[in-house]
Amino acid sequence: MLETAVLTPTATAASLKDDEAEKSATTANSLNKKKFDGDGLAFNGTIIGMKYLSIDRDEKMCLDSMFELKxxxxxxxxxxxxxxxNLTMGGIKLIDDNTKTxxxxHETERISFVVIDPRDTRSFGYIYHASDERLQLWxxxxxxAATVTVRAIKEVFELTVEQLTNDEKAKAANKSTVMPSSSVSYPKQALQMQAPPQTASTASTTTQNVPVSMTSPDTYVSSQSSPAPVQSLNSTLAPLSTNDTNSPKLINVRKGDLTTEQSNVIVVCSSSQYLLDNILKAGGDTLKMSYDNESKQNSSALIAVVAGGQLLSKKVYFLPxxxxxxxxxxxxxxxxxxSDAIEKATAENYQSIAFPAIGCGQFxxxxxxxxxxxxxxxxxxxxINAINVSFIVQPDKDSVFHEFxxxxxxxRQLEKPSEIPTMSISIGKGMLLVEKGNITTQKVDAIVGSSSSEILKQAIIEAAGPEVKAAYETEYKNYPNAILISTIPGKLPCKRIFFLKWQPNPDDSKLRQSIVDFIWTVIQNVISHNYTSIAFPAIGCGKHGCSVDIIVKTMVQEIKKQLEMRDFSLTVKFMIQPEQQSIYDEFCKQVLTSEKAQGKPVEHKLPTTWVQSTDNRVRFVVSNNTDEYHSVVTNFDKTMKGKYTQIIQIERIQNERWFMQYLAHSEDFKKRLNSDTEKRLYHGCPQDAANLIIEDCFNRRIAYGVGVYFSSNAAYSHNYTTSNSNEERCxxxxxxxxxxxxxxDSSMKTRPLGFDSTTDGNHIFVTYHDAQSIAEYLITYK
Structure with missing residues (x-):
């Protein structure tokens, strides 16, 4: 189990049971507070880096961020x-060891989470709540060993909570509301420590908070009142009907006045003099001046002005x-x-908008x-835009209100279809379906969205809720160049949401290849999660204006190819919007089209050097008296001879799932390029990264988030290895x-369309597809 310290909000210290409070006092009284006086305890070290986080107390995010900083x-x-x-009762002070500056x-009361990196037991990180309320990971x-420092931090919190407990007792005894004076800064939340890690191999173990004895050296739980959480402003609007949770959210009608409306945006018909005058009057001189200036320049277009005066909205849209x-x-x-108003509000990331019932008055x-x-x-x-819409009707207009x-x-009733048009066929052990409906309501293992399509992305995020929005933003911030961002489902009935980067291309061949890459990436992640069902949107068939024929044909053919080639039980749904009848018809036609000319299936032959195994092992030590071993060493020595003292072992990697993905990708390359472009290249990395790669391939998210670097020069890759505790590298x-x-070049974040990799023109190659490479051997050496 990872060693972490979590500051968790609980009740006040006065609410502790008497026996627990006694134990707390006994434990804390045995601690030596004096050692934290003055400059406190001093620890030597180096700063790995600092990064802003969007979520507090997320262990995985902290560890990923530390790895990224390194x-x-x-x-x-x-x-x-x-x-x-320097660790004192007041907190942590960081001093430059060379300049002494x-x-x-970082004050004690603003530190909320501490974690030790299981991949490097000398590294730890902590979250600090900065004065601007942003979360900093240091x-x-x-x-x-970082354990020494982390346990000292724990001790500071124990002493601080002891002081708070005593103060609470004194307050209760004196029945006074005045807090006794103290020189101690109390932590805003209580510290909870967990048992230290046994080995680095526990890095993937899920951390659990298990309360133990207060006298345990590794676990401490105390109560302390916490600050009220920051709450985001939510719309006060209620839907007209709440029975249908799958219907568009919060479209409603209310009697009222736009000048008192609290939606993010209010829309004004600038041709209605009565309404215009009322809004300008309520908005004050600044709003009127801004509107007058904008309308002089262009009176026929939408004018967006920041609200002011007595208006409660954030923006006012004036539309003729x-x-x-x-x-x-x-x-x-x-x-x-x-549509003009909603599209403008969505582009400006507003969550709610209110319209007048235009045309129903003087017109x-x-x-x-x-x-x-x-x-x-x-x-x-x-x-498609995920925004709350309200229609505001004047209080005396009962008939208009009734019509809306x-x-x-x-x-809302029509949105509940009695029969969902569905077409399906079986392909091997799999099933392919075309269905009209909303992708967010699908009860499948995973749904797919395109992070490049703002409309689709926002629709999914809005339906999934704020938890998914925060998770997506965090992942995007940490991995802005990632091809795929995977999030929790939030309110959706699926298990996972995959957001993929995809952009259309006017070149037909490049468009086809981008669709193939899109499908490939999804299928790889479906396999890695052991999922059995997935739902795709009809990407590119909406506002992108792509060739529907090319998009649909390529998507269907690639899915058919995957189901035939892999012969696994997978249900694939293509979800088409109800109004897109022509798109639905095209998918049905392609699904029913025979694929006789698709070619022979890939022949699944494992390498002859692989040995059979009855367990789930993927690492096999190669005997040093075999030709296989000597061949690997001979090639390694071409550039590494004299740069190492001993080869500890060579392991053969037998990850069959990974190999089958690579083999299929290789066949696709050969057909497309009419040549074999495979190379044997080296990749150096720390030991902890090697362990992850063996289990999950050269996943760009684990590796670099952009591409994976290889070299034909082992001596060059050697520069990217690090020694473990035994001075061994891999x-x-x-x-x-x-x-x-x-x-x-260094400015490239991905491969240019039409290309599969980038190179320095000499020995370095960078790949951008997880199935484009496979680890064959792992050399461990000194």
Whole structure:
């Protein structure tokens, strides 16, 4: 189990049971507070780095961030900044050991989480709540085992909580509300320590908080009142009906006044003089001045102005609109009024918007037609833009209110289809379905979204809830160049959400390849999670304006190919929006199309050097008296001879799942390029990273988040290895499909479209697809 310290909010210290309080006092009284006086305890070490986090007390995020900080410092070749860490009752002080200048002071009451890196037991990190309320992760490498420093931090908190407990007792005894004076800064939340790790191999073990005796040297639990959590402002609007949880959220109608509306955005028909005058009056001189200036420049376009005065919204959108006696033109203008405003609000990341019931007053339009058109367009847009929409009707307009209410209820009922159009076929052990509906309601293991499609991404995140929004933003912040971001499902019925990067391309061949890569990445992650069902959207078939024929044909063919080739039980759904009948028809046609000309399936032959195993082992030591062993050593020595003293062992990596993915990818490369582009290259890394790679392949998220680097020069890869406690290093011999390669540079975050890898033109190759390489051997040496 990882050693972590978690500051957890609980009740006040006065609520401790008497026997627990006694134990706390006994334990704390045995501690020596004097050693933390003055400059306190001093620890030598280096700063690994500092990173801002979006979530507090997330162990995995902290460990991933520490690993990323180490890799970033190493890649930039930055020198290590030696420090002295002084630990006092007041907190942690970091001093530059060379210049003796002060770096930072972190007060005890603002430290909320401490964790030791199981991959490097001299490294630990802690979360500090900065004065601007941002969360800072400080990663430190100590001269001795980090356990020593972390336990000293724990001791500071024990002493601090003891002081608080005594103060609480004194307060209760004196029945006074005045807190006794003390020189101690109390932690805002209580510290909870966990047992230290047994070995580095426990890095993937889920941490559990198990209360133990207060006298345990490794676990301490105490109560302390915590500050009220920061709450985000939520819309006070309620849906007209809450029975249908799958319907677009929070489309409602209310009687009221736009000037008192609390939605993020209020929309004003600038052609309605009565409404315009009221809004400008309530908004004050600044709003009126901004509106006048903007309208002079362009009176025919949407004008967005920051709200002010007595207005409770954040923004005001002024939109011109005029009625029309032609019903078709009238409906078109009403739809445009709604869509222009909602698309603008979505682009500005607003969560709620309020409209007036335009046309139902002095313009004398049919209230029934206006309500039907405005509500219908709002429903369509909310399904893809994830924003709360309100229609505000004047209090005396009962008939208008009734029309809007009726239309909302009607559309909610219509949204519950009695029969969902579905078409399906069996492919081997798998099943392929085409279905109309909402992807967020699918009860599958995983649903797929495109992080490059703002509409789809926001629709999924809005339906999934704030927990998913926070998880996505955190992952994106930590891995901005990741091809795939995987999050929890939140409120959705699936188990996982996969957000993939994808961009259309006007070149047909590049568009096809981007779709193949998209499907490949999803299937690999489905396999790694042992999932049996997945739902895809019809990417590229909406506002991107791509060739529907190419998109649909490529998606269906690639899924069919995967199901036939892998012969595993997987249900794949293509979810089509209900109004996209032509897209639905095209998917059905392609699914039913015979694939006789697709070619022979991949022949699954394992390497002849592999040995059979009855267990789940993937690492096999190669005997040093075999040709296989000598061949690996001979190639290694071409550039490494004289640079090491001993080869400890060579292990053969027999990860069959990984190998089958690589083999299929290799066949695809050969067909596409009409040549074999496989190379045997080296990849050096720390031992902990090697263990992760063996289990989960050269996953870019584990490795670098952008691409994976290989070299034909073992001596070059040696620079990226690090010694373990036995002074041993490790390096992979890998089979790599370089495909069509192009010269890259340090500014590249991904491969250019149409290419499979980048290179320095000499010995370095960077791949961007997880199935593009496979570890064949791991050399351990000194």
């Amino acid at each position: 890799a970033s410092r190493r890649d930039r070749g930055e020198p290590k900044q030696k420090i002295k860490l 002060h770096i930072a002071t 990663a430190i490498k100590t001269e001795r 609109w005029r009625p029309n006696t032609d019903e078709t033109l009238l409906c078109a203008s009403l739809k445009k009024f709604v 004398g339009c049919s209230a029934s037609l206006v309500a039907k058109t405005l509500v219908g367009e709002a429903f369509r847009l909310v399904a 209410q009726q239309q909302i209820n009607l559309l 390096m992979f011999v890998s089979r790599v499909l370089i495909g069509k390669t192009i010269k890259g």
